[in-house]
Amino acid sequence: MEGSLAFWMYRLDSWAWLLFETANMAALATLAGAGAALLLAFPAARNLGAGRVLNPLARRLLEAMRTVPEIVFALIFVWAFGVGPLAGILAIAVHTAGACGKLFAESIENTGLGAWAGVRSAGGSWTQACRFAILPQVAPSLLSYALLRFEINLRSASVIGFVGAGGIGEELYKVIAFNYYEEISAILLLVILAVFAIDLLSERLRHRVIGGMQ
Amino acid sequence: MGLRQVAALEQDVAAWMGARGMLELRGLTRRFGATVAVDHVDLDVPAGQMVGIIGRSGAGKSTLLRMINRLETPSSGQILSGGRDVTALEGRGLREWRRDCAMVFQQFNLVQRLDVLTNVLIGRLAWQRGWRSLMVLVGARFTAEERAMALAALDRFGLAETALQRAETLSGGQQQRVALCRALLQQPRLVLADEPIASLDPRNAQLVMDALRDVNRRDGLTVLVNLHHLDTARQYCDRIVAMQAGKVVFDGTPAALTPERVRAVYGITEQEFAAEAEARRRAAEPAPATLAVA
Ligand SMILES: Nc1ncnc2c1ncn2[C@@H]1O[C@H](COP(=O)(O)OP(=O)(O)OP(=O)(O)O)[C@@H](O)[C@H]1O
Ligand SMILES: [Mg+2]
Numbered sequence: 044m045e046g047s048l049a050f051w052m053y054r055l056d057s058w059a060w061l062l063f064e065t066a067n068m069a070a071l072a073t074l075a076g077a078g079a080a081l082l083l084a085f086p087a088a089r090n091l092g093a094g095r096v097l098n099p100l101a102r103r104l105l106e107a108m109r110t111v112p113e114i115v116f117a118l119i120f121v122w123a124f125g126v127g128p129l130a131g132i133l134a135i136a137v138h139t140a141g142a143c144g145k146l147f148a149e150s151i152e153n154t155g156l157g158a159w160a161g162v163r164s165a166g167g168s169w170t171q172a173c174r175f176a177i178l179p180q181v182a183p184s185l186l187s188y189a190l191l192r193f194e195i196n197l198r199s200a201s202v203i204g205f206v207g208a209g210g211i212g213e214e215l216y217k218v219i220a221f222n223y224y225e226e227i228s229a230i231l232l233l234v235i236l237a238v239f240a241i242d243l244l245s246e247r248l249r250h251r252v253i254g255g256m257q
Numbered sequence: 258m259g260l261r262q263v264a265a266l267e268q269d270v271a272a273w274m275g276a277r278g279m280l281e282l283r284g285l286t287r288r289f290g291a292t293v294a295v296d297h298v299d300l301d302v303p304a305g306q307m308v309g310i311i312g313r314s315g316a317g318k319s320t321l322l323r324m325i326n327r328l329e330t331p332s333s334g335q336i337l338s339g340g341r342d343v344t345a346l347e348g349r350g351l352r353e354w355r356r357d358c359a360m361v362f363q364q365f366n367l368v369q370r371l372d373v374l375t376n377v378l379i380g381r382l383a384w385q386r387g388w389r390s391l392m393v394l395v396g397a398r399f400t401a402e403e404r405a406m407a408l409a410a411l412d413r414f415g416l417a418e419t420a421l422q423r424a425e426t427l428s429g430g431q432q433q434r435v436a437l438c439r440a441l442l443q444q445p446r447l448v449l450a451d452e453p454i455a456s457l458d459p460r461n462a463q464l465v466m467d468a469l470r471d472v473n474r475r476d477g478l479t480v481l482v483n484l485h486h487l488d489t490a491r492q493y494c495d496r497i498v499a500m501q502a503g504k505v506v507f508d509g510t511p512a513a514l515t516p517e518r519v520r521a522v523y524g525i526t527e528q529e530f531a532a533e534a535e536a537r538r539r540a541a542e543p544a545p546a547t548l549a550v551a
């Protein structure tokens with residue numbers, strides 16, 4: 044019946060699926076991006092003596108990844124891999140790596156180097172010292188940054204679909220193009236609700252992580 | 258190879274090391290800009306000796322030990338062990354040398370958020386090879402033997418029940434003994450202790466010094482220990498090396514370091530020397546707990 048809630052949300056099932064896809068895109072992109080950030084943050088940190096080649100290289104790479112807007116990466120990846128979620132995930136992951144990498148490196152730079160000297164003096168390699176002397180000390184703040192990033196990425200994932208990168212964004216782009224006002228408002232409402240729910244959940248998790256680790 | 262043969266071989270090695278000198282420093286020098294922190298130090302340390310290095314603040318004691326472990330790069334001079342030059346080692350060779358000369362620091366240098374057992378197991382890092390080192394790096398998976406070794410070391414110094422606690426929950430004295438356990442897990446030939454008791458109260462200081470001497474006597478490890486207090490050095494060490502402005506100004510038995518000698522070397526009386534050391538200890542001590550709560 045026209046005007047009823049059922050009519051307004053008549054495609055709820057497929058939209059819910061698209062939203063789920065978007066959330067998955069955000070989660071995967073956050074995981075991949077934070078993983079890359081973790082690997083790059085150690086050589087990028089100024090206090091671990093990664094060397095005159097590796098240190099600036101890692102820093103420049105992180106800078107490049109976070110200064111280029113996500114949408115530009117998305118267009119490049121759509122062109123390279125075709126229309127679909129993969130392009131969206133990659134685009135968000137690259138930007139996440141750049142943004143998180145900087146924060147991770149700063150976290151590392153703020154850690155005392157006593158434990159580092161302890162591991163190195165025992166004959167531990169540079170990598171072993173990163174793993175055993177630094178990582179345990181910075182893990183809570185790194186995790187907290189990554190979760191915060193997940194909230195941001197959910198919004199990015201909704202928008203990035205506009206360029207054909209999959210998920211609810213692509214659908215939103217279509218209904219906007221056809222001026223289907225009911226559908227536009229319905230989808231926007233769903234996105235807002237989803238972002239809101241995930242925001243709440245991840246914030247709870249974040250506080251649990253920080254609180255539990257202190 | 259039987260146990261007896263192993264023992265015989267170890268004796269051979271020990272004799273050889275003794276003959277060639279466990280540690281020989283030749284004109285070892287370190288400059289920081291205009292300051293010469295360590296100035297042409299020559300020192301021969303035979304295997305099994307417990308050497309106390311004393312000196313006032315800035316004498317170059319820490320720099321000397323850190324150079325031996327190669328945490329600090331010498332400006333000139335040589336470090337030899339068993340006749341082998343270790344001054345210019347790099348990569349794997351350097352890591353194995355560091356494994357052989359374990360460091361103990363004034364501030365313990367444990368990983369505060371890791372449990373005690375893992376902190377001790379860090380002493381095993383330099384022993385990992387091939388896929389084992391990957392297991393350790395990814396999942397901190399040490400072998401059962403290594404974990405047993407770590408527990409035995411902790412048990413030796415009365416710390417077995419703290420094995421699963423975080424290092425940060427331990428007192429300073431306990432942390433320093435954990436650091437000593439980590440050093441032992443390296444299965445080193447030398448222990449370099451840089452003011453290991455300078456931030457401990459007298460009771461814990463005694464526990465740690467007793468542990469160090471036990472490591473020297475029972476395990477036969479050569480120990481170089483930087484100390485503030487002449488009394489501690491006299492009580493525990495076979496030999497005392499006194500430094501002043503980067504140079505060795507006295508090298509002899511504790512009995513030979515008479516109050517007159519101290520005065521001649523440092524230009525201050527032994528009481529003044531002790532007062533200075535005590536002032537530094539108080540400065541290094543963490544603020545009392547009551548203050549932290551307020
Ligand atoms: N990294 C450094 N950069 C510049 N100068 C340094 C450095 N490390 C040590 N020095 C200088 O070298 C000299 C010797 O320092 P060192 O720490 O070895 O003395 P120390 O005998 O251990 O003194 P303390 O009892 O205070 O620990 C001092 O003058 C110190 O200021
Ligand atoms: Mg010192």
